[in-house]
Amino acid sequence: MKRSIPSNRKPKASTANVTAAHFQFDAIGTAWDIEVFGKELAAAKAAELKATILKRIDQFDKHYSRFRNDSLVTAIAKSAGTYDLPADAQPMLKLYHELYKLTSGAVTPLIGQTLSDTGYDASYTLIPKKQISQVPSWESRLNYQPPRLTVTEPVLLDFGAAGKGYLTDLIADLLQARGYANYCINAGGDIVYHSATNDKLPIGLEHPDNPDMAIGVAHIANQSLCGSSGNRRSWDTFHHIVDPKSLQSPQHIKAVWVTAESGLIADGLATALFFVPANKLKNDYTFEYAIVADDYSLEHSPHFPAEFFTNQPPGA
Amino acid sequence: MEEEQHSNKNQKIIAAAIVLVAVVLVAFGVSYFSGKKKDETTNTPTTAITDSSNTNTTASTATYKNGSYTAEGKYVSPGGQEGVSVTVTLKDGIVTDSTVETTPASPDSKEYQSDFKSGYKSQVIGKSLESIQLSRVSGSSLTSQGFNEALDTIKSQAKS
Numbered sequence: 001m002k003r004s005i006p007s008n009r010k011p012k013a014s015t016a017n018v019t020a021a022h023f024q025f026d027a028i029g030t031a032w033d034i035e036v037f038g039k040e041l042a043a044a045k046a047a048e049l050k051a052t053i054l055k056r057i058d059q060f061d062k063h064y065s066r067f068r069n070d071s072l073v074t075a076i077a078k079s080a081g082t083y084d085l086p087a088d089a090q091p092m093l094k095l096y097h098e099l100y101k102l103t104s105g106a107v108t109p110l111i112g113q114t115l116s117d118t119g120y121d122a123s124y125t126l127i128p129k130k131q132i133s134q135v136p137s138w139e140s141r142l143n144y145q146p147p148r149l150t151v152t153e154p155v156l157l158d159f160g161a162a163g164k165g166y167l168t169d170l171i172a173d174l175l176q177a178r179g180y181a182n183y184c185i186n187a188g189g190d191i192v193y194h195s196a197t198n199d200k201l202p203i204g205l206e207h208p209d210n211p212d213m214a215i216g217v218a219h220i221a222n223q224s225l226c227g228s229s230g231n232r233r234s235w236d237t238f239h240h241i242v243d244p245k246s247l248q249s250p251q252h253i254k255a256v257w258v259t260a261e262s263g264l265i266a267d268g269l270a271t272a273l274f275f276v277p278a279n280k281l282k283n284d285y286t287f288e289y290a291i292v293a294d295d296y297s298l299e300h301s302p303h304f305p306a307e308f309f310t311n312q313p314p315g316a
Numbered sequence: 317m318e319e320e321q322h323s324n325k326n327q328k329i330i331a332a333a334i335v336l337v338a339v340v341l342v343a344f345g346v347s348y349f350s351g352k353k354k355d356e357t358t359n360t361p362t363t364a365i366t367d368s369s370n371t372n373t374t375a376s377t378a379t380y381k382n383g384s385y386t387a388e389g390k391y392v393s394p395g396g397q398e399g400v401s402v403t404v405t406l407k408d409g410i411v412t413d414s415t416v417e418t419t420p421a422s423p424d425s426k427e428y429q430s431d432f433k434s435g436y437k438s439q440v441i442g443k444s445l446e447s448i449q450l451s452r453v454s455g456s457s458l459t460s461q462g463f464n465e466a467l468d469t470i471k472s473q474a475k476s
Contacts, residue, residue, distance in 0.1 A: 033452075124466030189454045204445055206455020210410050213442030214450065227454040235467060257454060296411070296439040310438045311414045 020180075021046040027057045028065065030164065030188030036175065037182035037195075049178070056174055060088070060167050064159045066112050067122040076149075077112070077156040083149045090146045092159065092166050095268050099161075100138055102284065106275035107268065108244055110136050112156030118238045126235040135244035160240060165226045165267020168192045172263075190226040192263050198222060205306060208254035208292055215292065216308035220259060226266035228274070229255035241274050250274045252294050259305060260287040382407050410442045 020038040023046075024031070034053065041049065063072045063086055076083060085093075099107040113133040119126040136155060143150040159166075168185045172192050175183050181196040193201045200221045204214035208229050218225055230239030230249060238249045256273045260266040269287050278289050278301065290300035290308070298310055386403045405413040445453065 126466055184452070186452060186454075191452065191454050201452070202450060204448065204450040204453040206453045207410065207440075207442040208455070210408065210442055211453070211455065212446075213408075213410060213444050214448060214453065215440035215442055217448060217450065218454065225454050229455050231455075255455060292440050298438060298440050309441045309443050311411075311441055 021049060023050045023053065025054070027054065028061050028164065028167065028187075029067070032057075032188070033184075033186040034171070035184045036180050037184075038180070052178075053171055053174065056171060057167065060163075060170065063089070064092075064157075064163055066116070066156055066158050069122075073112070073157050073159075076151050077154055080151050080153050083151065085144075085147050085149050087147065088166075088170060089149075091264060092162060093144055093146075093149075095162055095166075095264055096159075097138065097144070098284065099268050099272050102280055103272050103275045105135075105137065105244060107161055107272050108135060108138065109157045109159055109161075110138060110141060110155055111242060111244055112158035114242055114244065114247065115158055115160070115240075116156060118242060119235055120238070120240065128236050128238065132247045134247070161271035162264055162268035164188065165190045165224065165263030165265075165270075168224065168263035190224070190263055190267055191220070192224045193220050193222070195221045200305075205257060205290070205308075206255070214309070215298075216290075216306045218257070218259070218304075218306035220305055223259050223261060224263040224266040225257060225259050226263060226270045227255060227257045228267075228270040231255075241271060243275065254292040254294055254296065256292075257290045257304075257306075258287050259289075260285065384413075407442070407444075411439070412441045412443070414439065414441070 018037060018040070019035055021034075021036040021041045023034045026032070036049070061068065062070065065071045066073045066077070068074060072083065072085070093109075096107070096109050114135050116122075117129045117132045119128050136153075141151060141153055141155045143152070164187050168187050168190055169192065171185050172183070172194065175185075176194075182194060184191065184193045184201060189206070191203060193203075195201070198221050200219035203218045203220065203225060205216040205218055206227065206229070207213035207215050208231050211231075228241070230241070230251075231254070233240045234249075240249075242249050253274055256270045258266040258270045258273070260269065265285055265287065269281055269285060269289070272281060273289060273291060278291075281287070288301045288304040290298065290304045290306065292298055298308055300306075300308070384403055384405045386401060403414060404411055445451075
């Protein structure tokens with residue numbers, strides 16, 4: 001009698017977990033990893049899909065990057081006036097304006113010049129200027145009546161707080177529109193995972209001090225997980241988030257993760273949590289979060305979809 | 317009167333806790349260990365901690381050998397000699413485990429020490445990605461080649 005061979009693999013005939021195409025590349029200043037699951041794509045089809053993705057990313061970059069001379073953001077930094085923004089600007093600016101209000105101006109797209117002065121500029125100077133620019137208020141510079149943005153004085157915008165997460169949504173839309181229902185898009189740690197069968201994908205939560213270690217494992221399906229931490233993109237006393245009031249990078253938090261229905265919300269809230277407690281955001285958004293403070297203590301919402309590695313409280 | 321004594325004892329416990337914390341800090345900061353060291357391995361930690369830091373990484377590379385370190389704190393309460401022991405496990409400069417043990421001599425102390433313990437926050441510990449077999453990770457924004465190269469340039473300029 002023939003006996004089945006024991007295997008660790010799930011006895012599943014579906015191709016949902018088989019890689020159909022796998023793309024890895026650098027874009028918008030971060031490392032991308034996109035995996036499409038299903039029946040393997042022919043080389044030509046995979047190449048065409050990759051080209052379409054890269055084109056979409058470049059289009060986004062050309063509109064919203066402050067690191068490009070030819071971008072819309074650079075044009076706005078040079079001259080006041082009224083600009084017709086692309087259709088994809090609306091959800092992003094809407095979220096930014098909401099977070100601006102909820103964080104009393106701490107999360108703001110008007111932080112561009114300030115970030116640039118700290119050294120986080122187009123050529124990665126990474127040396128802070130002696131004088132760091134103050135951050136102008138939203139009302140003093142911007143009036144957005146979609147699709148028109150009126151800029152009363154030139155201002156350098158920065159969409160770093162939520163732009164990357166939002167771009168993962170846009171790439172997910174692109175894949176979805178082409179009939180792909182199972183995929184994982186990882187833009188430098190901002191991850192969206194879709195599974196038609198709702199299979200969970202395990203994702204390590206990076207240790208804030210050591211990228212070869214994890215402090216837990218999240219399991220997500222059909223949602224986005226975004227992380228924010230000052231550990232890699234840091235220079236001098238700064239990291240990628242700067243408080244518009246103190247003009248310093250917050251140091252009380254080592255790392256934040258947020259899960260939400262979209263990368264836009266997850267990424268934006270991950271930044272917002274550097275400035276306000278989760279309570280302040282919970283009425284406006286559905287999300288789960290985890291925060292590692294500077295003393296490595298952990299705070300997380302009851303249903304954050306992860307197991308954490310912690311030392312047990314004594315006597316527990 | 318009894319209340320006053322209580323608060324007095326409380327203060328002592330708090331003082332003991334502060335001393336304990338200081339001992340632990342000293343153990344980490346100046347490599348001074350009042351306790352014992354076990355399970356030492358020969359691996360020398362690399363730059364795990366420096367990754368997170370500023371341009372002055374050259375100065376801040378403190379390295380500790382892998383292993384478990386135990387620091388003990390003692391103090392005398394009205395009920396007699398009391399002890400608290402903290403064990404911390406280090407791997408590549410990262411705390412991978414820690415425990416607090418107490419050896420209360422009197423019933424009163426037992427109560428106070430458990431108060432102290434419940435105020436002790438649970439902290440994250442690191443496990444290597446290899447050991448948990450995960451390829452996908454969410455954390456800091458992975459940086460592009462360009463940023464890393466720029467940072468390396470700055471660091472080498474800072475050294476020269």
